[in-house]
Amino acid sequence: MAWQRPDGRKPCELRPHSFAPNFTRFAPGSVLAKCGDTQVLCTVSVAEGVPKFLTGSGNGWLTAEYRMLPSATQKRQERELMKLSGRTQEIQRLIGRSLRAALDFEALGELTLTVDADVLQADAGTRTMAITGGFVALAHAISQLLQEGVLKRSPLIEQIAAISVGLLQDEPFLDLNYVEDVAADVDFNIVMNQKLAIIEVQGTAEAGSFTRQQLNQLLDFSEQGIQKLLLAQKEAIPDWNSLFL
Numbered sequence: 038m039a040w041q042r043p044d045g046r047k048p049c050e051l052r053p054h055s056f057a058p059n060f061t062r063f064a065p066g067s068v069l070a071k072c073g074d075t076q077v078l079c080t081v082s083v084a085e086g087v088p089k090f091l092t093g094s095g096n097g098w099l100t101a102e103y104r105m106l107p108s109a110t111q112k113r114q115e116r117e118l119m120k121l122s123g124r125t126q127e128i129q130r131l132i133g134r135s136l137r138a139a140l141d142f143e144a145l146g147e148l149t150l151t152v153d154a155d156v157l158q159a160d161a162g163t164r165t166m167a168i169t170g171g172f173v174a175l176a177h178a179i180s181q182l183l184q185e186g187v188l189k190r191s192p193l194i195e196q197i198a199a200i201s202v203g204l205l206q207d208e209p210f211l212d213l214n215y216v217e218d219v220a221a222d223v224d225f226n227i228v229m230n231q232k233l234a235i236i237e238v239q240g241t242a243e244a245g246s247f248t249r250q251q252l253n254q255l256l257d258f259s260e261q262g263i264q265k266l267l268l269a270q271k272e273a274i275p276d277w278n279s280l281f282l
Contacts, residue, residue: 043216048209049211050212057070058174059177060078061078065082066174066180068173068174068273073212075160075214076158078153079154079167079170081151081175081178082150083148083187085148086147096142096146096147097147097149098142099149101153101167103164104154105159106155131168132152134236134237136152142192146188152174154167161217162214169197180274180276183279191279191281195230196231196270196281197230198229198267198270199229200259201225204222209254209258210258211261227239227255227263229260229263231267240255
């Protein structure tokens with residue numbers, strides 16, 4: 038193996054990760070999600086009503102917003118105020134699509150859940166940690182709605198987590214940090230549920246190409262990493278059994 042990981046991890050090893058629930062006071066669901074030096078604050082807000090295309094359907098909705106704080110990277114980034122970058126729009130759509138797969142919208146009723154993912158510190162993997170941490174925040178928000186009697190039953194039907202993988206010098210690696218992300222010839226973001234069924238795959242060859250065998254290796258690494266993240270999510274959600282009946 039030619040590539041040596043800067044932090045000494047094995048190729049299939051995750052960075053240290055954690056979820057600190059109830060990180061903020063007012064959001065029904067909140068968690069500070071950490072993965073190595075990447076830190077994402079995920080909060081979930083609840084509002085009555087749904088977008089016009091769902092009004093009167095009895096079904097709810099989930100949407101997501103993603104932002105990176107100016108000081109999240111070494112060089113200060115300008116705030117995105119009037120116009121969002123293409124990258125930001127693409128990431129928040131990914132977060133929304135991924136977390137909508139977790140819900141039975143009929144059970145939610147005509148409520149809209151907004152997942153906000155604010156990157157406090159970025160060392161790659163911000164979108165995947167926004168999804169993984171966003172699910173924990175979502176579960177906590179659902180728990181509060183059940184306790185308050187707003188919901189009669191939990192709309193959660195799937196557990197969702199995401200991870201990055203890549204090829205460096207033709208070898209697969211799990212959970213890339215920034216140095217590895219920049220150097221990777223192939224970069225993938227994988228979203229899966231608790232059955233390890235694929236929700237979404239985002240991947241491209243930044244340089245050259247990759248084989249079917251290498252793709253299978255990346256998916257195998259993704260499954261290993263996501264299995265560990267799924268367990269960590271459960272540990273951060275005390276009333277797990279009441280949310281998944």
